[in-house]
Amino acid sequence: MNVDIDHVRALMVEACQQSAVPAESVDLVVDHYLLGETQGKHSHGVAKFCFESQFFSERQGSPRTVREHGALAIVDAQREIGPVSADHAVRIAANRARELGAGIVGVINTQRYGVLSPWAEHLARAGFLGIVMNTSRADSTVEGARTPFLGVNPISYAVPTTSEPLVVDMSTTKSPMGVLWEARRGAAQLPAESFVDLDGDFTVDPHLAESAMVFGGHKGFAVSLLIQIMTGSLFGFPMGPGVESTWTTGYAFIAIDPSFGGELNDFPNNNSRLVEVMEGVGTRDSQPFRIPGSRSRAHVRKVTALGKLDIPDSVYRRLMARAAGDFVSD
Template sequence: MTAACTLAGVPGDGIGRVVEHYLDGELRGKPSHGVAKFVFESQFFSQRIGPPRIKHERGAMAVVDGQREIGPLSADFAVRLAARKARRHGVGIVGMINTQRYGILAPWSEQLAERGLVGLVANTSRPEATVHDAQTPFLGVNPVTFAFPTNDGTVSADMSTTLAPMGVLWEARRSGSPLPRDCFVDEHGAFTEDPDAARAAMVFGEHRGFALSLLIQILTGSLFGFPMSDGVDSTWTTGYTFIALNPTFVDQGDSHLAANTQLVETIRQAATCEGGTVRLPGQAGKDRAARARHAGRIELGEELYGRLRARATGDFTSD
């Protein structure tokens, strides 16, 4: 991955951040947003124009032109800007457009939580999602993550508002494998496991999921004057949102850390039907990543490893 970044012209001081970001997705058990996503996105790395720049800002809000920067690097810029504004105004709300994509969202909300803030990060996509009883895609897949700090680290959740992310469809089309059941629909709105017949991802939770996805569509679109639905026609017209909330702004000092820690402890002590413990959002992925880092190795399929090796030799066209 490092060799591929070097050959693709990733700035030297950003190579480690790019590699770590996609590797983290793989280690947390989200392969559609891990090494496979790196292999796909790396073909666009050379299209970066430069580092992101602030296009407009007023008070707690800012709009950033990503200048087609590599996704993890532009997201890092937006996170730092949102955090600075939250320190000054109590809240930082940053919208970014014209950037390359990144992998999983959780690291960006977690970076805000590590600064003692409550973080919320979301983005949209082309209209690739639909809802129950509909067959036309009209929403982005609209993933969202949030994280908050405790005295024992951060707690985070990272999810798509569709039953499966579009990365699953892309990889299924590439490998010819079937789609997960009841996650994608064909042109008639019927569920399909055929990746070539799939036309839209299904939003989870029927109208409740629909409502949440609709909120994210606004937060990543019209709030900043960004395109929505059919207006999102490429990577460069996709909207991203980074929100940082500063609990210390209501004169409670660091008491929120103790309160959050107590809440987490209460959740962990809650009884389950089988006598176990309640699993916090994101914990399974973090535990899996810790085990993989301890082992010092991960397994990749032969086909994916071959694509990765091609990138490492400078082949950014074959896929």
């Protein structure tokens, strides 16, 4: 159904108030999930807000640093709401980068957030190379295997340019787990060759799917494995089957100050020149070469101009229930 953005936002605000989200955090939480929706990443937008909101009332306090050494810091988020934990972490990473040249922050015991890109972009707008990653329960596997042993392990990175930051936001699985959850709720088929069943065979049936498939064959596996380590053992966090719940899921936020590497003034300019080169790349079909992040930004501009969101009826009903204080109905 086609719904006014302002109406969707008002329902999300009401849901936050119903679940006792601190007043100073409501806008941050709502705007975060609404951004995912306006970017066209529906599995990480309103639908994910409806899912995650059932945990909002479980927060135990504000995030706190429990260990630090040099550029590294570890934060116990005390089950804080995901976007609030992430905002806290990027600020620590930025402060350490200003002082030490790099800030590397691990976060655990937090609720989940939606898209990763806003946090990487926050760091880029402050002049840093920003990198954000997280793991999950062992929900993914590699082609030829039938046992899930990796998290879905998404990554986002962003760099400043002379205009908008260059932003990459991607899963290391062919489809995010949110696609599976929504397909189960809506009785929809899964994308082809993105999920496997108990025997390791590809399936489009959401009720037979057991694992998400890592992208890119053995090379994609190697990338996912690196992210697993950088959101796990680097900070002493659990990995693979050791990630038993939301609260044992690891997150990493990295800020790198280019001035410490000798790049004092031209980091954004150099990045802009690289973007210009990419914009001039020829394609076989004469269509513009796709720059990372361009599709999401175009989608935001489009739906913002229209002032409306196209939301499945089932998701809208769940949002209405959350705004009425029902965090159980699905």
